Amino acid sequence: MSNNLNFTEDQGEYLQEICNVGMGQAGESLSVLFEQYVTLSVPSIEMITAANATESLRRLIPAEKISAVRQGFYTHVTDPNFCGESITIFSGTSFEELAQLIDFEEELTLELEQELLLEISNIINGACLSGIAEQLSERFFHTPPSIIGQYIAVENLLQTDQLQWDHALSIKIKYSVEKQSFECDFLLLMPDFAVKYLQNVLNKLLDEL
């Protein structure tokens, strides 16, 4: 199973290129929206296994306590259905800073703090995925965001005893905003069958080059 999921050198380079361009676009639109310069790290792409999911997450997200929001995405009418989930992870940023980012002026209650997490995650998710979708000439649909947990340990991100995949592709991007200490990590995760579909799309695009 793991063997045919590995990317060829061409596929890997092309995927990296697509992500880089996609993230560049995402950074631009986020900078306009937040009215501040948004920096995105070069996406780091790797394959993780269900058996080592916790260890991999701990390595990808070194923070002790995190707040995390998940959101699903999928494409229309493709077989197999291409899908995955994104997880936006906040570790050190205060709610006041998050509120400033989107001019949120209401007094922060527990509910409004959660709304902030959901709102900013949805914005980041939308910007990133539309960047990648455009490069892949696909259209992604999204599910509404939901909170996985606030102040939880990284180990509690996934219910590792209930995973329905063996391998998943992980794309990690780090976000930071120029003037603030705002930082968050964005993880894009795709299960086995979605990776196969992605490889087919990559092959087609490579053929067209």
Added chain:
Amino acid sequence: MTNKFPYADDVVDCIDNGVFVIDKSFKIHLWNDFMSIHSRFSAEQIIGLNLFECFPELPKKWFERKVKSIYLLKNQSYTSWEQRPYIFKFSHGRSVTGGVEHMYQNCCFTPIFDLDNNVECVCVTIKNVTDLAIKAKQLKDAVTQLEYISSIDGLTQIFNRTHWEQRFKTEVERVKRYKNKVSLIMFDMDNFKKINDKYGHLGGDEVLRKTAERCVNLFRSVDVIGRYGGEEFCVFLPETNIENTRNVAEKLRHAIADTPVHYESKEIFISASIGFTCSNKEKNNYEALLKEADEALYTAKKNGRNQCVNFLDIAPED
């Protein structure tokens, strides 16, 4: 497009969710039946008007920010009842069964594109999730109540041993971390077996109930009182030194012993033996403190009951 279903507009009216469309200047372009029914604005009345002029109570800045991000990122945006119970304060359709003040709503803002793939307008859908919200609230209330019930001693209505110990453990951890102090009082009713024998178990129960009540009246709200077992009680006092603890222990002894308990027109004279200690050493730990207070309590019993003993007075010199 040529074979467009002729009744597509009627379908929008059939949808059991609110559907409306606004543009960048918040002019309304579509308003389905669900919106008409709940808002008292018909489509004829409202189309072409500005959303905020029709609904001045809407959070304008919030709305503008939401729509701005949709135009810019070409991305859907959402609200959930859990964080924002509603956008439009509609009635809930539970006029008889009641229980809520308004319709709970999940909303979705979706961009609609022109032929050049620019955002032309925004479609907002409003889902009525009142029943879901009520169920979730009932569940939450039930959990809160269960948590309360599982922490309380039924007879005395103060904390039971399991819950009290949990709280005390947490407090001792906090004390260790921040180098604070905590005092502990343990006391046991004197000759309780005799009271039970003389007045029956119901008489004994009344003694325990009254003792708990006197504790609740005497201690501060930050002090945590529990029933440790049978006729034994425990109280921990955050941020309290041994001198203040000595004073409060003496007050407690008086509060218990000075007034008899009335039971079936009889007066039951009661007293308690009290042991106390304070976290004043380098190595504070929860079990050691309990053991110290218990040892002091045992000394109070041995020395003739109805008295307070400070563990630090009987502790062997280091």
